[in-house]
Amino acid sequence: MRDPGLWDYCKNKKLCLNHIHWDGGLRPEDLFAWYNADVSQDRPPLVWPENDVRGNPLPQAGQPFKDVEELRGFMHGLLVKQGFGEVFKVSLQTLQDADDMREMALAHCRYLADHNITFAETRFAPWYHTDGEMSMQYAIGAAINAFGEAREETGVEVRPIVCINRELDGEDACLVVEAARPYANELAGIDLACIENDRPPWMFRGAFMLAKTYGLRRTVHAGEMCDEQTNLDNIYQALEQLDANGISHARPLYKKTVDGFDLVEHMIKNQVRLESNPRSNERTFGQDIAELHLDKLVEWGVLVTVNPDDPMLWPDGDTVHNLYALGVLYDKEFVDQMVANSYAAAWTGR
Ligand SMILES: [Zn+2]
Numbered sequence: 576m577r578d579p580g581l582w583d584y585c586k587n588k589k590l591c592l593n594h595i596h597w598d599g600g601l602r603p604e605d606l607f608a609w610y611n612a613d614v615s616q617d618r619p620p621l622v623w624p625e626n627d628v629r630g631n632p633l634p635q636a637g638q639p640f641k642d643v644e645e646l647r648g649f650m651h652g653l654l655v656k657q658g659f660g661e662v663f664k665v666s667l668q669t670l671q672d673a674d675d676m677r678e679m680a681l682a683h684c685r686y687l688a689d690h691n692i693t694f695a696e697t698r699f700a701p702w703y704h705t706d707g708e709m710s711m712q713y714a715i716g717a718a719i720n721a722f723g724e725a726r727e728e729t730g731v732e733v734r735p736i737v738c739i740n741r742e743l744d745g746e747d748a749c750l751v752v753e754a755a756r757p758y759a760n761e762l763a764g765i766d767l768a769c770i771e772n773d774r775p776p777w778m779f780r781g782a783f784m785l786a787k788t789y790g791l792r793r794t795v796h797a798g799e800m801c802d803e804q805t806n807l808d809n810i811y812q813a814l815e816q817l818d819a820n821g822i823s824h825a826r827p828l829y830k831k832t833v834d835g836f837d838l839v840e841h842m843i844k845n846q847v848r849l850e851s852n853p854r855s856n857e858r859t860f861g862q863d864i865a866e867l868h869l870d871k872l873v874e875w876g877v878l879v880t881v882n883p884d885d886p887m888l889w890p891d892g893d894t895v896h897n898l899y900a901l902g903v904l905y906d907k908e909f910v911d912q913m914v915a916n917s918y919a920a921a922w923t924g925r
Pocket of ligand 1: 596768796823884
C-alpha cells in the first residue's frame with residue numbers, strides 16, 4: 576500500500592537530474608505519435624522486432640505496434656523479454672535529424688516539466704545518431720540547439736552529456752570526444768555508457784584524458800552490470816585512471832575499499848558525485864535498494880544524488896518512484912537531502 580502523504584511529498588519536490596538518458600526518457604505516447612504523425616515523411620515503420628532477448632523468434636515479428644499501451648509494454652520488457660538494441664532502436668530512430676531532435680527535445684522537456692524537474696543533464700551517444708545525414712559533431716550541435724529551443728517553451732534547462740558507447744575501441748572513443756570539443760562550454764560533460772561487461776574503464780583512458788584537456792567534466796557508468804569484484808575494480812579505474820568527476824550506479828560502493836584503495840575517501844577528497852539510480856538497479860539487476868546503503872554513503876560525506884536513468888523502461892521508473900522508495904526506506908529528511916544534493920551536484924556551468 577502506497578503512503579499517499581509521502582507520495583505527494585516526493586511528487587511536489589522540484590529538483591535537478593544528473594542522470595537521465597534521452598533515448599530511455601522519451602514517453603511511449605511521444606514516440607508513437609512521431610511514428611504515426613506524417614507518413615509522407617517516409618518514417619520507418621514502428622514494428623515488432625524479429626527476435627526476443629534470447630534470440631527466439633517473436634510471433635508478432637514485423638507487425639506494427641497496435642497502440643501506445645502495446646509499445647509501453649514492449650519498452651518495459653527490456654532485458655526481461657526484449658533485447659537492449661531492439662528497445663533503444665524505437666527511440667533512436669526518432670533522433671536522426673535536426674528537425675526530429677527538435678521535436679523530441681521538446682517532448683523530453685515537457686516530460687521533465689511534468690515531473691517538476693527544472694534542470695537535467697540529459698545524455699545521449701552521438702555515435703547512435705548518425706544513421707541519416709548527421710555527423711557526430713552535427714548531432715551534438717543539433718541537440719544543443721534543440722534543447723535551447725525547448726527551454727524557451729518549457730522553462731526546463733537541459734545541459735547535455737555526451738556518452739561514449741563503450742563497445743567502441745579507444746580510437747573511436749577519441750572521435751566522440753573530438754566531436755564534442757567545439758561544444759565544451761555548452762555541454763555538462765562526457766560519459767562512458769552502455770554494456771559494461773568486458774569493457775572496463777581503463778580501455779577509455781585516452782579518450783577521457785583528451786576530454787580533460789578540452790575542459791570537459793567526466794562521469795562514468797561503473798559498477799553497474801558486473802559481478803561485485805569487477806564492479807569495484809571498475810569504480811576504482813573510473814576514479815583513478817579516468818579521473819572521473821562523477822560515477823553512476825556504483826552498486827557496491829558501500830564496501831568502501833578495493834584492494835586497499837579507499838574509494839569513498841577519494842570521492843570525498845576530489846568532490847566526485849555519485850549519480851545513483853536505485854529503481855533502475857532494482858528492476859534490471861534485482862538489486863535490493865536498501866543494500867545500496869545510500870544512507871551510509873551520505874553519512875560518510877559522499878555527494879549522493881537520486882536519478883531515474885531510463886524512466887520509460889520500467890513501470891515505476893520516474894524520479895518520484897525513486898524518491899518515494901528512499902522515503903519509505905529512510906525518511907522525509909533523506910528525501911530532502913537528495914533534493915538538496917541534486918542542486919549541489921548539478922553541472923550547470925555557472
Ligand atoms: Zn545510465
